[in-house]
Amino acid sequence: MWDKNQIAAAGIKGDWVLALPDFVKYGDLDAYNHVNNKVYHAWFENLRVIYFREMGLVGGMDAPYKTVVRSASIDFYAQMIMGEDYVTTMRCSRVGNSSFDLDYAVYVDGEMRTTGKTLMVLVDITATKSVRIPEDIREILITRDGANS
Amino acid sequence: MWDKNQIAAAGIKGDWVLALPDFVKYGDLDAYNHVNNKVYHAWFENLRVIYFREMGLVGGMDAPYKTVVRSASIDFYAQMIMGEDYVTTMRCSRVGNSSFDLDYAVYVDGEMRTTGKTLMVLVDITATKSVRIPEDIREILITRDGANS
Amino acid sequence: MWDKNQIAAAGIKGDWVLALPDFVKYGDLDAYNHVNNKVYHAWFENLRVIYFREMGLVGGMDAPYKTVVRSASIDFYAQMIMGEDYVTTMRCSRVGNSSFDLDYAVYVDGEMRTTGKTLMVLVDITATKSVRIPEDIREILITRDGANS
Amino acid sequence: MWDKNQIAAAGIKGDWVLALPDFVKYGDLDAYNHVNNKVYHAWFENLRVIYFREMGLVGGMDAPYKTVVRSASIDFYAQMIMGEDYVTTMRCSRVGNSSFDLDYAVYVDGEMRTTGKTLMVLVDITATKSVRIPEDIREILITRDGANS
Numbered sequence: 341m342w343d344k345n346q347i348a349a350a351g352i353k354g355d356w357v358l359a360l361p362d363f364v365k366y367g368d369l370d371a372y373n374h375v376n377n378k379v380y381h382a383w384f385e386n387l388r389v390i391y392f393r394e395m396g397l398v399g400g401m402d403a404p405y406k407t408v409v410r411s412a413s414i415d416f417y418a419q420m421i422m423g424e425d426y427v428t429t430m431r432c433s434r435v436g437n438s439s440f441d442l443d444y445a446v447y448v449d450g451e452m453r454t455t456g457k458t459l460m461v462l463v464d465i466t467a468t469k470s471v472r473i474p475e476d477i478r479e480i481l482i483t484r485d486g487a488n489s
Numbered sequence: 490m491w492d493k494n495q496i497a498a499a500g501i502k503g504d505w506v507l508a509l510p511d512f513v514k515y516g517d518l519d520a521y522n523h524v525n526n527k528v529y530h531a532w533f534e535n536l537r538v539i540y541f542r543e544m545g546l547v548g549g550m551d552a553p554y555k556t557v558v559r560s561a562s563i564d565f566y567a568q569m570i571m572g573e574d575y576v577t578t579m580r581c582s583r584v585g586n587s588s589f590d591l592d593y594a595v596y597v598d599g600e601m602r603t604t605g606k607t608l609m610v611l612v613d614i615t616a617t618k619s620v621r622i623p624e625d626i627r628e629i630l631i632t633r634d635g636a637n638s
Numbered sequence: 639m640w641d642k643n644q645i646a647a648a649g650i651k652g653d654w655v656l657a658l659p660d661f662v663k664y665g666d667l668d669a670y671n672h673v674n675n676k677v678y679h680a681w682f683e684n685l686r687v688i689y690f691r692e693m694g695l696v697g698g699m700d701a702p703y704k705t706v707v708r709s710a711s712i713d714f715y716a717q718m719i720m721g722e723d724y725v726t727t728m729r730c731s732r733v734g735n736s737s738f739d740l741d742y743a744v745y746v747d748g749e750m751r752t753t754g755k756t757l758m759v760l761v762d763i764t765a766t767k768s769v770r771i772p773e774d775i776r777e778i779l780i781t782r783d784g785a786n787s
Numbered sequence: 788m789w790d791k792n793q794i795a796a797a798g799i800k801g802d803w804v805l806a807l808p809d810f811v812k813y814g815d816l817d818a819y820n821h822v823n824n825k826v827y828h829a830w831f832e833n834l835r836v837i838y839f840r841e842m843g844l845v846g847g848m849d850a851p852y853k854t855v856v857r858s859a860s861i862d863f864y865a866q867m868i869m870g871e872d873y874v875t876t877m878r879c880s881r882v883g884n885s886s887f888d889l890d891y892a893v894y895v896d897g898e899m900r901t902t903g904k905t906l907m908v909l910v911d912i913t914a915t916k917s918v919r920i921p922e923d924i925r926e927i928l929i930t931r932d933g934a935n936s
Contacts, residue, residue: 366836413562711860
């Protein structure tokens with residue numbers, strides 16, 4: 341896992357706060373012999389869960405709330421092939437009362453290949469109503485991630 | 490595979506032209522015990538490839554062009570659980586010179602759970618430049634799918 | 639889902655008790671353009687979970703036991719490609735005190751493409767010790783599945 | 788990627804020749820909140836493809852042969868959970884005329900969690916007949932991997 345400093349040291353621009361370096365494996369490929377589109381969603385999701393755990397936003401059975409994805413979008417700029425080293429990055433770009441936006445990107449040699457965004461909502465544990473984002477979490481998202489509020 | 494008539498007979502509204510009925514399997518679930526977000530992308534992709542094959546848009550090694558996904562988005566309205574019967578539907582909603590929009594949805598008992606959209610571009614086989622959509626394909630997308638042009 | 643009679647009617651030989659017909663989708667393929675090896679494990683697992691649910695062997699949070707896979711093996715006889723119709727079949731071939739063997743196969747046009755076997759163990763809910771298979775379950779496995787005991 | 792020396796330095800016993808360190812991600816989990824059984828197959832496959840590429844056994848379109856999996860087995864000793872650091876290891880344990888055995892394992896803190904084995908066959912590019920393993924490859928498998936012949 342990389343923090344802001346390591347991300348900058350790798351020549352990756354932007355306000356990313358968390359990143360995971362890895363390389364393309366055989367299982368990421370599809371019949372076109374390139375990384376399958378849905379694999380990028382998996383990369384973003386894997387990083388998002390780590391991001392939440394580090395902030396204490398993914399609790400145990402007794403957590404008062406959980407996060408859900410309301411919508412997700414991805415833009416593809418260039419394909420990726422077997423063995424390529426890449427870095428998946430993320431940050432929170434907007435925080436509202438109970439919703440927030442997470443931005444993602446995949447970089448190869450400092451060049452952006454794919455970007456993504458998910459609209460997240462904090463809900464109570466039965467997912468029946470939205471929950472106000474706790475102040476300490478909001479503070480982190482604004483201060484550390486530079487999220488608009 | 491369902492055509493327009495079978496889709497309507499199942500009580501599913503909208504201008505969908507192709508649908509695939511199935512049910513949620515164990516492998517679709519994640520640690521939250523519901524269908525994982527990226528699985529919907531897999532369902533849409535599986536249906537899209539069938540849709541293209543039926544129109545002759547996915548060729549062999551000697552095809553003059555191929556389709557690529559430029560962007561993809563999904564909206565989630567309600568979660569899905571093990572064993573639920575569902576129907577994945579799709580149609581083309583817009584056709585341009587070389588790009589077109591594909592719309593998708595997942596229905597359970599006639600109720601929409603998830604919708605998706607992908608912006609597709611027809612490119613030459615080396616993916617270096619876009620290719621004009623053949624007239625016969627455009628005609629199908631406008632006439633059968635009701636795509637805006 | 640097919641029962642014994644439907645399996646026999648489809649020209650599939652053997653003592654299979656449960657089967658699931660489906661067809662190969664794009665997401666099942668890998669870079670060799672054929673069904674990826676690990677996808678067969680997914681097919682077997684998906685059917686196994688249904689098989690257990692029908693017997694009441696997969697309980698809720700308050701179930702006194704659960705099943706675990708101790709070992710799994712697969713033999714591959716012929717590859718499978720996009721669009722092929724296939725049937726995944728299964729049965730229990732052996733039942734011991736707390737362990738049992740499940741057999742699986744994939745058929746295309748009555749011809750076996752792949753076979754699998756998993757050694758299952760019934761364990762208490764904390765997975766710390768094995769549990770004796772309940773008599774009513776054992777009876778089903780011997781009578782219906784023809785399992786050796 | 789780790790070689791023999793790095794594997795030994797990590798306190799992992801055995802004659803492994805190649806290893807890949809990683810950690811459990813959200814996408815590896817299933818509804819039981821542990822690493823899904825078929826994910827181990829993915830880990831082994833991902834490492835095997837790298838192993839073949841390093842030996843020149845996976846060629847391009849003009850390669851005279853390819854490798855196929857005839858059978859695969861896995862033994863599970865202990866489950867794995869989110870975030871655990873692990874190492875996947877492999878080696879060739881037997882080489883015949885056209886077939887060979889590959890062994891795999893997954894270690895956490897030097898302790899074996901899962902082992903696997905695949906029976907591989909070298910076949911001509913149309914997969915219609917087996918091909919004798921080239922002498923230079925056989926030599927590597929015997930000398931470096933300690934494969935029985």
